[in-house]
Amino acid sequence: MGKLLDSVHSPADIKRFSVAQLEKLAQEIRETLILTLSKTGGHLGPNLGVVELTLALHYVFETPNDKFVFDVSHQAYVHKLLTGRRERFGTIRQPGGLNGFMLRTESEHDCYGAGHAGTSLSAALGMAVARDLAGGREHVVALAGDAAFTNGISFEALNNIAESTNRLIVVLNDNEWSIDRNVGAIAKYLHKIVTNERVSHLHGSAAKLLERVGGKTAANVVKRAEGAAKGLLWPSGLFEEFGLTYYGPVDGHNIGLLIETFKFLKQQDRPVLLHAITQKGRGFQPALDKQKKFHGLGPYHPETGETKSPGQRTYSEVFADTLVKLANNNPKLVAITGAMPNGTALDLFRPHHPTKYFDVGIAEEHAVIFAAGMATRGYKPFCAIYSTFLQRAFDPVVHDVCLQNLPVVFCLDRGGLSGDDGPTHHGLFDVSYLRGIPNIVHMDPADEDELADMLYTAMLHDGPSAVRYPRGVGPGADVKPHPVPLPIGKAKVVREGDEIAVLGLGALLPMAAELADRLEERGYSAAVINPRFVKPLDREMLAEYAKKVTAFVTFEDCVLMGGFGSAVLEALNEMGLDVPVVRIGWPDHFVEHGKVDQLRAANGISVEAALEKLSPYLKPKRRPVAHSSLHLA
C-alpha cells in the first residue's frame, strides 16, 4: 500500500495535499480497491469511477458537519477509505466487517444509509430543508449515478427542490452505465449533452482556465476562477426547468478542476446540479472491458480479473432458460426487468426473443404497472424483480395487478438471504407482503426442476402469481426437457410419517428432511412435506396430518411475522384444529450481511433450534437413543 494513503485517517488529512499528491493518492486508492476487492468481492467498477469525485468532495467539504448522500451507496468505498475505515477496509462485506453500503451506525460520516436506488435526492432535500428550518449553514451534497435518474423518486424530488430550498448540490455521476447500459430517454438526453461538440469546446476552455487559476488564493485569481466556473454553465433544458442551475459536463477525473468547481458551487445560493462525466472501472482494464461483470462481483484474480464459475447453473439461469422455452411456444409471453438483465439472467433471454424483452430502468413501479397494461391486452408478462426491489412496487402489485386479477407473473429472484450485500438486499419479506393480497398465487420451488414447473404453472394460470427462488445455485436437480404444470395449492409429501409433520418451504426443504432424520434416529415417525404453495395453502393436507401428528414444524427463509408458518397457524385455527406449530424462520430484526449458513445458524434457523423448540411437544419414547445430546421430554 502506498505511503500517502497510510497517512489518511480522516478527511482532514487530505486537505494538506497538493493536486499532484491527490492524483498520486487516487492511484493508491485504485490499487487498494483492486487488490482488496479481489479477495472480498464488491462493487469494483462503480468505485473505480468515483475516486477523484470523492477526493474532491472531501477536499472541499467537511463531513460529518456537511452531509454527503450517495445514491444506492454502492460507490461509497472511497468515502469509507477516507473517513477512518482504511484499516478495516479488508473486512468489507465480510462477516462482522464493514458493510458494502453506507450505514448510519458504521460512521458519523455516513449520514444516510441506502442500498436501493433513487433515494438520494429526496433524502438530501429533507436534510437541506431541516437545515434551513434550524438555521444551519452546513452543505448538503447528493451524489447520484445517471441510472438513478431512470427512477421515479429522483423526479419526485426534482419536482420539489427549487420550491423547498436555496442550497442543495446535486452531483450527477454520469458513466452511461447502470449495471447494464443505461436505458431510456433520460440516458439519451444526457448522452446528447456529453457528445455535443460545441459544449465540449466551450467547456474545454473554461476548464483549462479554471485549472490554471485554481488553488490560488489572491482575490483577483479567485474571481477569475469563478468566472471560469460560470463558463461551465450550459443551459440544460431539463434541469433548468426543474429550477436547478446546471453546470457541466465536467471531466469527473480531473481533481484540480473538480476541487475548483466544488469551491464555486459551495458559494451558490440556489440549488445546483453538476454533471460529471466519469468512467466506470477506470484504471483496471478487465473492468473497462467487462463493465457489467465488474459492476459488482465476487472474488477475482487481481491482474486478469478472472473469476471462478459457480460450476452449476444458478436459479436465475434456470429461470431464464425456462422462459426462453416457454416463449418459444407462447407468442404472448413477454419478459420485463428493472435494470437487472444481468442479475436476473434475462440477458440470456434477450437474444432469443429481443422483441419480447423490456428493460425499463430502475423503475420497479413502472415495470409492474407496465406489465399490468400489457396483461389487459392479452399478453403474459413475466416481471423478473428481486424480492427486495419488488418492495418498491407493493402498491402496483395490489392496486394494478391483483385488484384487477391480471395474469402477471412476479419472478422473485434473491428470495431469502442475499448474503454479503446485507439488510438492504436480503429478500426476507415477500412472503409476508404478498400473502395478504387477494388473488395472488405464491410458489416456492425446492429445486431447479420445480422452478421450471412453477414457471410453467404460472404461465398457464389466468391470474397473478409469484415464484420466489434463492440467490445463486440450488441443489443441482436435473431439469426435465419439458416442464409440467403443478396442481395449484397442492403440497408434495416427500416422506410419510405420523407423529411429527415437518414442512420445509423452498430452499429450506433439506433442513426439514434433516430434522426428520434426526427425529427418526430418536424413534419418532416424521413426515417431510414440500408445501410448494404459500398461497393457496394445502388445507386438506394440513387437516389430514392434524388428525395424527402431535406437532407441525415449519421452515421458511423469510420473516416469521406474517410468513408461511403464520399461514399454517391461521389455517389450522380457522379449521378449529388445535395442533402446536413450531415455526422456524427469520426473527423480527434486520439481518446484517454475512455468510448464509452462519447467519441462519446465528438467527435460529437450524435443525438444532427446531429440535429445541419442538422438545416440549415430543412424547417420551421408552428407549431414547443413548448418544442423543438433546434432552427430549
Ligand SMILES: Cc1ncc(C[n+]2csc(CCOP(=O)(O)OP(=O)(O)O)c2C)c(N)n1
Ligand atoms: C430500487 C433498486 N433497483 C435496482 C437496484 C440494483 N442496482 C444497484 S446499482 C444499480 C445501477 C446503478 O447505476 P448508477 O446509479 O448509474 O451508478 P453506477 O453504478 O453506474 O455508478 C442498480 C440497477 C437497486 N439498487 N435499487
